[in-house]
Amino acid sequence: MVRFPLCLSLLLSATLVLAQSAPKAKSAPQKLATSRSVKTQNKSPDLSSLIPLDPDVKVGKLPNGLTYYIRKNAEPKNRAELRLVIRAGSVLETDNQQGLAHFMEHMEFNGTKNFPKNELVNFLQSAGVRFGADLNAYTGFDETVYQLPVPTDSANVFTQAFQILEDWAHNATIDPTEVDKERGVILEERRLGRGAGQRMRDKYFPALLNDSQYAKRLPIGTEQVLTTFKPETLRQFYKDWYRPDLMAVIAVGDFDMKQVEGIIREKFGRIPAVKSEKPRTEYDIPAHKDTKVVIVTDPEQPNTVVQVIYKRPEIKEKTLNDLRESIKRGLFNTMIGNRIQELTQRADPPFLGGYSNYSDFLGNLDAFTSIAVAKEGNVEKAIRAVLDENARVKQFGFTATELARAKQEFMTSVEQAYSERDKTRSVNFVNEYVQNFTDKAPYTSIDFYYNFLKKEQDGIKLGEVNALVDQFIHNDNRAVIVMAPEKDKAKLPTVAQILNYVDDAGKGLTAYEDKTLNSPLLAKQPTGSPVVNEKQIKDIDVTEWTLKNGVHVVLKPTNFKNDQILFSASSLGGTSLYDLKDFQSARFSSTLTAMGGTGEYNQIQLGKFLSGKQVSVFPFVGELSEGINGSAAPKDLETALQLLYSYFTQPRKDADVVKGFLSNQRSSLQNQINTPTPAKVFQDTVTVTLGNNSPRRQPLRPDDLDKIDLDRALKIYQERFANAGDFTFYFVGNFKEDKLKPLVEKYLGGLPSTDKAEKFNDLGIRAPKGQISKTVYKGVDSKASVQLVYSGDLTWSPENATQLDALAEVLEIKLIEKLREEESGVYGVGANAAYAKYPVPRYTFRINFGCAPENVEKLIAKTQELINDLKAKGALPTDIAKFKAETQRETEVQLKDNQFWLGYLQNQYYNGDAPDEVLHEKEQLSKVTVESTKSAANQYFGPNLIRLVLMPEKKQ
The missing domain is CATH 3.30.830.10 (Metalloenzyme, LuxS/M16 peptidase-like)
Structure with missing residues (x-):
């Protein structure tokens, strides 16, 4: 893929409307790593001395000039992150090589000496490494970087991973047939990048970069070069710049450092040094006075x-x-x-x-x-x-x-x-x-x-x-x-x-006034209530508490992070309980209320009060539920719970801030109406169609904001958070239950509650049945987007969820092979299964890709052929094995991740499913077979198919 430096990515993406304020700039240095060693003395350092490098990193250089970095690190366990870095990118291309640094990156996945054609991808997928999500690479102006995360608990896979790095370094085959096939893939990647941003960038880059080499060498290259270059030209780029003195191998992970150093010395030491190498020019962007x-x-x-x-x-x-x-x-x-x-x-x-x-x-x-x-x-x-x-x-x-x-x-x-x-x-x-x-x-x-x-x-x-x-x-x-x-x-x-x-900026200014508030978050301390019931789920180390006021609490203490506690809360209801006339007020209720701050603090004062604290608390009101999401460092947990309590009991209205927010939203929405982008028009069509034209699935328009009544929104918010007795709270992270208990009893036990347990209303919004086809004609670029959506009712069970996941993965593998590798018709293609128990059990299966307009029908037909093949024969055993390996590898890491557990527990309790279901994943995976995928394909690729296509505007 093509990558721009962060600064240019921000400039290019600045065309997006910032509905709310831009995020704060990061204050921590970007170039500092973390480690465990280095003892420092108490005396003041000599500021003229060099910044000490981290001694936990083993850095070496081979006789041929290749540099290596090795570090042992056990997070995550049995994993390593490998990189091959080439200090060469698009800026080094000649006029007839424009785009070939990036093209060469692609070719490394299409055949090397020890991994012909697609064997490299197949081998890694079989080891549980996902193509794209894990295995990847990028090309910038000055460098090309290959990314390879691999397991270390398989000696064969780990050793072969270094063989892959070595092959990338000097054993690419650059087969002419594969080159011609990859042209189409690269051109499709280039097509995806076309649009208003690209057209404007092409106009302002020469001035911004002062006609430097950087202005003339965008990594994606030119269509003329990409369609006409000879393989020998690509080989010349590879020969000139893929050489050991411009290479680094980086290995960080859970392994033996001496063993890894030995592997690197053995494999990369045999790459011959280049004699009379081509000078690596360091290009500048010239300064200008004007x-x-x-x-x-x-x-x-x-x-x-x-x-x-x-x-x-x-x-x-x-x-x-x-x-x-x-x-x-x-x-x-x-x-x-x-x-x-x-x-x-x-x-x-x-x-x-x-x-x-x-x-x-x-x-x-x-x-x-x-x-x-x-x-x-x-x-x-x-x-x-x-x-x-x-x-x-x-x-x-x-x-x-x-x-x-x-x-x-x-x-x-x-x-x-x-x-x-x-x-x-x-x-x-x-x-x-x-x-x-x-x-x-x-x-x-x-x-x-x-x-x-x-x-x-x-x-x-x-x-x-x-x-x-x-x-x-x-x-x-x-x-x-x-x-x-x-x-x-x-x-x-x-x-x-x-x-x-x-x-002339800066005329008539006055000094900034730093307005702060020095008051406690809670003017009155809550009267708590005790835990009256406790239940242990020992196999997943989870505890359930019920408080006297009816609040339910689910706890999972972990040691995955030292300074992190994540928490959330949810209750059924949401905007579904309100009539259409109140829909917009309900929809924005949590957003507008949070903008008011809480208690005595307005939004700005609250931000200043929380400065320096690791606290994050956000209320939400969704369609079927409402709740809180948050996080805190252990030392700041009480502050976080005070803020949570305050959001429940002390919502604050700030009409001026809300007025400004709605004014900005109106302007943003009007811009979208005045100049609708192809992507926005298409996505609106997708949403409306899948929502069966429900009034709650219509695109937000400026006049919808006029329907918002701030007092009504605040009232709805108060109603949604008035009864904590039907909320369940979840805590995951570094805490001790005995120390958390008094805080929970005080702040959660002090929340108002009743015996009433609410449910959501089923609004009856379902994807329409039958065969539906819609084509949107929008945009001047010659590019199309395709979404194929299957949907239907679902029998809710862990087994069916696993079968849907398997079906999505094996189909995506085949779509990549067919549409990308064989047809050269797409850059990327996705197959995704989504399923939900509420309001009623349903599934949605989406297939999406971008392509040339003239290829839409052909690629849809190829997709249908693959689906029909799955229906007739089921998936190949090799593809099923890849799905199982990828799933198991992913779960191994997730089980040591606080964010995973928070989301998982919330989903299990929300759906009324067994909390320890994740421990039975192998059992569910064992049920995925050739026959089960055949059955699943026939069940889920049923009669309800919505075909949605975005095409360029028809020429008059």
Whole structure:
């Protein structure tokens, strides 16, 4: 696949409407790994010394120049993350190789010396490694990275995994027949990327990247090259750049380090060093004194987005002073992010969404980027609002209280990483070593970094952080990109006007006022009630409590994470209990109520109060149920339970914030109506069709928001959370039951309750029966999307759920083989089974893919052939074995994951199913056979088929 750096991905995705405020910028450094060693001394460090590398990582270099990184890490158990990194990407392509770095990545899966054709994928699938989800690769401008997560409890599979890496390194066969077949797959991947974003990007990239090599070498390449290049040209790229001095092998996992080092030395040491190698040019993006302004429009662009990018030379972190400087940048990002987020919480927000953030950019550059999504196309108001916040910092600086909170947030995030240092997953390490190899980014240990932060952060003064704004914001090497709907072209400001907005930002500003509230969350402490009944489910280490007020609690203490407790609560009812006239008020009830904050705290004050605490609590009201989702560190659990209690008993109305939110939503929805994107029109059609045109399955429109009554929404919210007696609460994570019990009895036992147990209303919304075909004609690009949806009633049982999962997996395997590998007609194809017990047991089976419009009928016919084959013969034993291996491997990891257990327990109790069902998975898998898949195919691929196709608009 093609990958852009994070900064460019954000720029490209900025065309999406931010319905709520942009997420806060991450304050923790991006380039730091975690580990368990390194003892630090108490004396202040010499800031001129180099950042110490993590000694738990074994780094070596073979005589042929190949670098390797090895680290033992037992999370998850019996697993390893392997990477082959090539420090070569699309930027190194010649004119007649455009797209071949990415093409070469694809070819590595289509045949190597020891794994001809598709044997590599087959072998790994048989070992439980999923193609795409696990086994994958990506190509960027400067690197190509192959990802291979594998089990380590099979010596054969583990050793063969390194053979696969070696084959990728120098044993690709590049068979001409396979090359020609893969052209179609690559062209389909390229087709998927086409649209308004791509068309506008092609116009502004040359200016943004100053006509550098990066502007001319997008990894996906050109259609001309991809359709006409000779295999010899691809082989030349492979020969030039896949060489040991540009390669790194990374292995992190639950294994013996000496054994792995021996395997690497044996297998990769036999790759011959390249004599007279081609120089690896390091391309720069040249600086420019002027401001590049590009205004681009497109008929499928739904909103107006303004981006101001201040580019500057990349900061290379080498010394401890560099590390200290990175902390300052993190604090700056946190504080500016918080301020801009507050702007969306006004009665009349100046934009739909926005942010300012300093980060790495591309090539030799970093950038400070400000982005605003304009409301009602008002470019001036949007960009001035964001830039005024930058200017406010420049004129008045941040406040001491803001810095104190940012430091607290920063320290809390690092403390969490430190506390989880023995539970860090291997995948979290490998990317650090990739960056070290490709960009010389240092990797230090969390022990060192945590102690360094404790010593240095308090000494960072407000003036130091405030001074960064002068480094970030400057008039040279600056670019302004405006993306807007084609229909608004005449209304857009000129280049001169845009420059004026940018240069004149900050007129008439006043200093930021940091308004906080110093009150307890709960003005009055709850009167609790005790646990009156207890039940043990020992085989899964679960305990059930019933409190005197009727509240049910399900607990599973774990040691999977040191600093994590997850919790949730649910009760039947939801919006289904309300008439259509109240539907919109009910639908938005939890969102609008949470926007008010809780108790005495408004939303902004609550965020500041919780700063530095690991607490997250969110109420929800769904169609069939309502409840709470949350998490907390053990030390913050009481605060989380206070907040939960407050959301139940002290909902707060903030009419101004709600007014601003609804105003933004109206603007966003109107943009979608004025310039409907093909994907949105198609998805709306899918939703309405599968919902049988129910009024509760219609696309949300601006006039629907007019039906919302805030007082009614608050009343509905209060009704849904008035009776805790029919709620079940779930706790999973690092807690002791005896210590949790008094907190549960106080806060959950203190919730109001009655003996009434509510149910949901069955609204009768079902996918329509029979054969239905709908084609949507929308979009100018030559691309189509297909969804085939089977549905029907279901007999609810674990066995049937497993058979549906098996059917989806074996069909997807066959669809990939047929539609992608044989027909070269798709890039990706999915087959997914969904099933639910409520409101009545039903299943939905979806098959989806994108393709060329001219191939729609052929590929649908091929899909039907595969389905008919499953009906006639059942699945192949080899494909069934792959499904079982993948499922068992996935479950092994899930059983050590708090998030899995929280969702699993909630589903089991919600459905009234056995809590220990997961322990009987092997028994259910044993029932998946050739005959069972045949029977399942005949049962679930029945007469109810909805065919939905998106095609480009017909030319007049």
